[in-house]
Amino acid sequence: MNRRSVETVKKRKPTTDSLSSVFDVHVHPIRTVISAKSLVDEMDRAGIIKAVLLSLDLDPKILYSDLKLREEILDDLWAYSYFINPEQILDSMTKILQTGVTTNKYTAEICKMYPDRFIGFGSVNPRGSKKYVSSTLNEILSLGLQGIKLIPTLQFFHPQKNKNIKNIFKFATKQNWPILIHTGKDPGPFEIHTLRHVQYSHPRFWKKAIKRTKAKIIFAHLGGYGVSDDESWINSALEIAKTNSNVYLDTSAVTYALEDPVTVAKLRDLGFERILFGSDHPVVHGTSMDHSKKIIQRSPILTEKEKQMILFENANLLFTS
Ligand SMILES: [Zn+2]
Structure with a gap:
């Protein structure tokens, strides 16, 4: 082997062998909980070669400054x-909002530190003014982020009644950005089902907006975290996905559903090419990225091909097309 070919070998990037590689589309780089370096270490332990990092544009003061919202919640x-x-x-709730805040700038900063490992999604709070939403979308663009995260529970908005959703979808479509939408409950006090913003996180409220857009949409948590007692959530996400080929579902925080024959049959009916692996790390207590990945790898009711599609191939195609 001559000197030149040695250099070529050294410079070659790690292989992206789809049999063993994993792509995680749902990770929270929460600054006070995990550092960028620890995230990469966690990914290495799980064999995750790429992860989508989600910003969270939240207002921790809102429950004290917006009296109308405060009254609604009470x-x-x-x-x-x-x-x-x-x-x-x-x-x-305020403590969760304080902890969860993940600025677009911070996400962009750590994506620059590990450009081969991270893809950054920005976040814009649709509850803000038209001007605020427009300047935040431009900030996301100028920071080089590549998608948007929306979360009706923690951002306190109604997908159909909010006046900014249309513009956010328009902007995302123009930039070819996927939109990852939280569906279902959220941990702690956001588990309380009587909260209207938990109910607003039902996939059915996105039906009209999705019908009008070409942007790729990812419904997080297979249509609903913490609502497995009510099948209407996953059924609604699947129904929207069936009629819109740009809609995907991620497995974050509900990977155990991939061991349930009834859920797996429903997902197979849609087609596993629309299911993406997500770990929701580090917000699901007591789990690791590796643990979430292994649930899918060891599921006796998924074929080897389906596992490869969920764990790597689908996300790889989505983010390279
Ligand atoms: Zn999440």
């Missing part, structure tokens, strides 16, 4: 007020 908590203090719930 109203939604009324049924619980005999045994829990609603003020404490507002407090605990």
